[in-house]
Amino acid sequence: MPSLTYALFRRAILGEQQVTCVYEGRYRELCPHIIGTNKRGEEAVLAWQFASESSGQLPQWRCLKLANVSGAAIHSSASHSIHQR
Numbered sequence: 001m002p003s004l005t006y007a008l009f010r011r012a013i014l015g016e017q018q019v020t021c022v023y024e025g026r027y028r029e030l031c032p033h034i035i036g037t038n039k040r041g042e043e044a045v046l047a048w049q050f051a052s053e054s055s056g057q058l059p060q061w062r063c064l065k066l067a068n069v070s071g072a073a074i075h076s077s078a079s080h081s082i083h084q085r
Contacts, residue, residue, distance in 0.1 A: 005066045006043045009035050012074045019047070021072035023064050026053035030062065042067060 002010070009032045012019045019030050030047035038044045043066040050059040 003043060003066060005069050005072055006035065008072050008074060009045045009047075009066065015074070018075040019072055020052075020075060022070045023062075024068055026055075028052050028054075028062070028064075030064075038063075038065070 009019060011017075013032050013035060019032055021028055021030070028047075028049055029051040030049050032045045032047040034046040036044065045064050045066060047062050047064060048059060049062045052058075054060070
């Protein structure tokens with residue numbers, strides 16, 4: 001059975017909505033695009049991080065293990081296109 005975080009990200013993908021969360025101690029603003037499991041069977045999401053805290057330049061793609069996500073929330077704003085800069 002998928003986790004609550006998985007269900008939230010899935011809803012955001014289907015609704016083309018943004019998600020905010022904390023991942024590995026950093027606040028993230030994301031547009032999730034693909035959700036599933038990684039090679040180890042862990043729930044994961046591929047997301048376009050367009051703003052907030054990062055160890056590198058933004059925007060950029062991120063693959064997040066959902067077990068390491070906390071405080072996830074869907075925002076009513078439409079998802080950013082990867083072509084917007």
